[in-house]
Amino acid sequence: MKLTGAQIFVESLLAEGVELIFGYPGGAVLPIYDTLYDSELKHIRVRHEQGAAHMAEGYARATGKCGVCLVTSGPGATNTVTGIANAYMDSIPMVVFTGQVPVALIGNDAFQEADIIGITRSCTKHSYLVRNTRDLAQTIKEAFYIASTGKPGPVVIDLPKDILTGEAKFAYPESIALRSYNPTYKGHPAQIKKAFKAIQDAHRPVLYVGGGIITSDASEELVKFAEKSRIPVTTTLMGLGSFPSKSELSLGMLGMHGTYTANMAMHETDLIIALGARFDDRVTGRLDAFAANSKVIHADIDPGSIGKNVGVDIPVVGDVKDILHGLNDLAKKDHTDWADKHDKWLKTLRKWQKANPLKYTRSKDTIKPQYVLEMVDKLTKGKDPIFATEVGQAQMWAAQYLQFTGPRTFMTSGGLGTMGFGFPAALGAQAAFPDRLVINIAGDGSIQMNSQELATAVEYNLKTKVFILNNGTLGMVRQWQEFFFKKRYSYSTMTEFPDFVKLAEAYGAVGLRATKPSEVQKVIKKALSIDKPVFVDFVVEMEENVFPMVPAGKALNDMLLV
């Protein structure tokens, strides 16, 4: 029997195990929407295509599955570009289907034509323009495979309208073989041995771990190895959640707004064990001062990440889970007295932690944003929350003050730093887990870049809580202007913002507000008790800064402290 392209699309997604997609209709994809009308494939219709892309990403981050979104040609497609770039920078598996004008019209500047393949070439793992209905099923199979294996990333499939109306025989491929794509999963045993030897020889080693641990589902192996070898762990922004914050071996986040101890440890270490992290400039600070006295082991599934920014002594290409498994095996057979070996190093770290913990000046009169996060952390203990963040100061305080117990509980735009990411990403996670507690930590600036998705939240009863740390300014920009531009607050003050309580109410959600420190706990508890989407407006101190801070281009140990 022959199916139309639109039917093949739906059948292929079902065969792929997709349960939910995020999208927005338009002319070029109407054949698909017609098929969705009475299909078992669930679809959430958003309010802006950027929202659909971020929701698909949030869904992927929370579940570990591939996120899917569907948009029309032209403006529908271009509206997803930020979302695609965001997923690319953070290596999140996603397949984005874009409508396209009929094959014969491509290149004619037809109505709502955009060369989305060209536009997204540098921010996709791969992309396809389907030119024959016959190829559609195979293309979809390949796209999901490529998006979710190796170093994951977004794949775009551009679907000309006549491909969707055309017919072909449908059989979803059982297996695929790509001669040009075979990611290396198994770490080379000799390299793993070499790495282990270096770990045995080190005196002040640090495990520096990133989002790769979460992608490869390697948290358990990481905890096992760290505990056995008594090596302290620092996580990147993307790696938060991969190692329990409360462990005595946890140093917290490193980098520009990392903890004093994490940054000092990276400066003083004699062996960096990098696992699924990529030595981003926000992590290394000034490159020539980074790891000056340290050897570097770098394990990553992407050979291209190894040796890109920092010289590596022992490269190990492979899945970090497999590599950690290898290290754990070696550690099991080995007789090193690790506790004794790293005692001195761990004592030094503890001394640093005592002397320079995260701190801020408390206040009885104005709400400090850090205080809100401490209270959010306290009041959500044991409730298995998933946190998302926007971008800016609020994001950094969330990274610093929330305690993480497991992977896939913290979703933030790490590589691209996209304001407007958090809310739709949180909704995507909520759609995956309707009953879990999902909280977006937002700034008043960021939340205005996608607040239209409140309508989506209400429509689909996604009871996400949005905690706005409202400082009436683009805080992170203001902070840089205070430090580096003589307090000339050029266009960063934003006192004209909507009444967030009324905004929520206008959409049929709930709005709450706290203006005094004494109200904070009460309002959080109230918000958590409501079975609907809630916006909470925390009116916080305007001129609060994020500390520690390593100014851009400075060495990691060159931190501004409170």
Next chain:
Amino acid sequence: MRHTISVLVENRFGVLSRIAGLFSGRGFNIESLTVGPTEDPSVSRMTIVTRGDNKIIEQINKQLNKLIDVIRVRDVTSETYVDREMMLVKVNATEKNRPEILRMTEIFRGKVVDVCPKTYTVEITGSTEKVEAFLEMIKPLGLQEVARTGKIALSRGVRMLTAKPGTKNNGK
């Protein structure tokens, strides 16, 4: 240092722009790039001549390998390989310099492929160095136009760059 990189790619729509985009997006330099079909109609071969220190060349190799349509990458610079480039050169032909053009063409084992009242067009094939040496010699005689193919290269002997079939998996 100058490197010559052989790349086998899927003969598909858009591959060239992916590779060109990779070089421009990451700030790698391209001295020349040639593409053409191979013995297998589904595979094209590119020869890319680029410059960079070891770190950059390593990144170029790795980033090329990361592209899904790239089947194999080999930096042949340090191997023994044969390479050729072809060039067409149009020169002012005057009463006075015609014999010199012909003499140069003969020394460089080129061919005059077109003769017009005011110009000669010469074809030269050889290594990049040879082709450039010819240009140097012919410049003073009144060089008008140049078209070059860019370099193509093959490793010598049994060393071969071939596309092996992928291993089957169910994509999970």
